[in-house]
Amino acid sequence: MQYSNFDSIGRKISKLGFGLMRLPKLRDGEETIDREEAFRLVDLAIKSGVNYFDTAYVYHGGDSEAFAKEALGRYPRDSYCLATKLPGWVIKEKGKHTEELFNEQLEKCGVDYFDFYLLHAVNRDVMAVFEGDNSYEYLKKQKEAGKIKHLGFSYHGDLEFFIELLDKYEWDFAQLQINYYDWEATDAKSYYKALEERNIPCIIMEPVRGGSLHTLNEDAKKVFEELGDASAASYALRYDLELPAVLTILSGMSTYEQVEDNIKTFTEAKPLTAEEKEAIEKANVLFRQNFAIPCTDCKYCVETCPAGVNIPACFTAYNEYNKTRDTEDFKKEYALIPDEKRAHNCIECGACTKHCPQQIKIPDQLKKVGKLAK
Numbered sequence: 001m002q003y004s005n006f007d008s009i010g011r012k013i014s015k016l017g018f019g020l021m022r023l024p025k026l027r028d029g030e031e032t033i034d035r036e037e038a039f040r041l042v043d044l045a046i047k048s049g050v051n052y053f054d055t056a057y058v059y060h061g062g063d064s065e066a067f068a069k070e071a072l073g074r075y076p077r078d079s080y081c082l083a084t085k086l087p088g089w090v091i092k093e094k095g096k097h098t099e100e101l102f103n104e105q106l107e108k109c110g111v112d113y114f115d116f117y118l119l120h121a122v123n124r125d126v127m128a129v130f131e132g133d134n135s136y137e138y139l140k141k142q143k144e145a146g147k148i149k150h151l152g153f154s155y156h157g158d159l160e161f162f163i164e165l166l167d168k169y170e171w172d173f174a175q176l177q178i179n180y181y182d183w184e185a186t187d188a189k190s191y192y193k194a195l196e197e198r199n200i201p202c203i204i205m206e207p208v209r210g211g212s213l214h215t216l217n218e219d220a221k222k223v224f225e226e227l228g229d230a231s232a233a234s235y236a237l238r239y240d241l242e243l244p245a246v247l248t249i250l251s252g253m254s255t256y257e258q259v260e261d262n263i264k265t266f267t268e269a270k271p272l273t274a275e276e277k278e279a280i281e282k283a284n285v286l287f288r289q290n291f292a293i294p295c296t297d298c299k300y301c302v303e304t305c306p307a308g309v310n311i312p313a314c315f316t317a318y319n320e321y322n323k324t325r326d327t328e329d330f331k332k333e334y335a336l337i338p339d340e341k342r343a344h345n346c347i348e349c350g351a352c353t354k355h356c357p358q359q360i361k362i363p364d365q366l367k368k369v370g371k372l373a374k
Contacts, residue, residue: 001016001048001049001266001267002015002016002241002266002269003015004201004247006247008172008199009150009172009173009201009247012051013051013052013081013247013248014050014051014248015241015248015249016050016052016251016263016265016266017052017053017203017248017249018041018042018050018052018053018250018251019054019250019252019253020055020059020060020064020068020252021054021055021056021059021060021064021298021299022254022297023038023060023064023254024038024041028336029337029338031060031061032060032061033060033063033064035067038067039071041256042072044259044260044263045259045263046079046080048259048263049263050263052080052083052116053072053081053083054084054116054250055067055068055084055085055109056085056087057085057090057101057105058090058299058300065084065105065108065109066108066109069109069110069111073110077112082109082115082116083114083116083118084114084117085117085118085121086098086102086118086119086120086130086135086139087120088120088121088122088127088129089304091129091130091133091135098130098133098134102138102139102147106147112147113148113149114147114149115149116149116203117142117150117151117152118153119139119152119153119154120153120154121155121156121300121355122153122156122165123157123161124157124158125354127157127165140170150172151171152171152172152175152203153175154176155175155176155191156177156359159187159194162191162194163194171200173201173202173203174201175203175204175250176188176191176192176202176203176205177204177206177209177357178191178205178206178207178240179207179208179213179236179239180236181287181288182206182209192245195245196245201245201246202247203246203247203249203250204240204246204248204249206250206296207237207239207249207250208233208236208237209236210295210297211233212287212294212296213232213233214231214236216232216283216286216287217286217287219286219290220284220286224279224283227279231265233261233262234261234264234269235276235279235280237251237269238265238272239272241266241269242272292318292321292322293318293360294358294360295311295315295319295358297316298312298357300355300356301352301353301355301356303355304351304355305352306347306349307345307349309342309343309345309352309366310337310341311362313337313341314337314342314343314366315369317333318365318372320333327372330373331373334369342373343366343369343370343373344373346362346363346366346367346370348363350363
């Protein structure tokens with residue numbers, strides 16, 4: 001396992017971080033965690049040297065933090081790092097305050113302190129909620145009290161405000177969506193460079209863009225297949241590994257095979273060759289030409305949808321159609337989504353759009369899905 005060793009962090013952190021947001025489920029279409037199988041994944045990761053685990057208040061319908069307590073509580077507390085996040089939308093929409101949420105999370109996770117604690121999914125609007133509740137000031141006091149080792153934030157807003165935040169507050173790290181698609185497509189490189197210039201460690205989320213840089217489309221897949229037997233995901237992860245300011249790279253692993261593949265990548269990884277870099281660029285162009293809706297299946301939209309639409313499932317079905325243009329296959333896959341969770345139930349309230357890290361105009365895209373399904 002490869003490790004980072006930043007002086008400001010004070011301990012070695014595995015370059016591969018385990019994101020506890022896409023754990024195996026008991027049934028498709030539900031968020032109930034298959035605990036027995038998920039324990040196997042966590043155990044393999046720890047055995048292989050992974051020591052960074054990332055959860056959040058809303059992952060798996062609110063069950064991910066409790067799972068972290070069960071899975072990680074079987075190991076010595078100083079053998080792993082646990083990260084979780086403060087949900088601004090819960091403060092805004094449910095009236096809970098930072099102190100109440102923080103103490104609730106400590107209890108749910110079964111710990112006395114968090115190694116890494118983040119303001120979650122920050123943009124201008126979300127930060128206004130945190131500032132209104134004096135969240136940063138409260139969390140800074142918890143850091144002074146030893147209940148937080150490192151304080152940071154995950155970000156999904158514009159570059160100007162990102163730089164403003166970096167310079168306004170003192171941060172130990174920041175978490176960004178970085179991958180070879182977003183490097184140029186959403187200017188992730190400028191966000192990363194802003195951290196690098198300030199010597200702030202970067203945690204990477206969505207290195208495989210919700211799995212889309214693994215599944216790709218047929219033309220892009222062939223580019224990597226011509227290089228050898230390594231998975232398409234491994235090239236995306238190695239791309240991020242080349243960035244020197246990276247503390248850890250989060251992967252939301254759902255299967256035992258994914259954990260094995262990622263461990264192999266982070267154990268054997270060598271710098272990308274000129275041929276591999278050229279292949280990534282070629283695959284990126286081919287993928288971009290066929291990419292329909294840039295959903296990463298984070299499910300933040302699902303948490304806030306009053307109509308109960310399974311937005312990621314609708315988008316997944318549409319994106320598969322976009323690769324093949326096979327309408328009949330699309331309708332078969334779409335039919336697997338319960339009728340009450342399909343696109344036609346959207347009431348166009350816009351609540352989902354406010355919480356989408358990819359800034360997708362979700363109601364407009366759901367109309368597109370619904371039209372194809374007729």
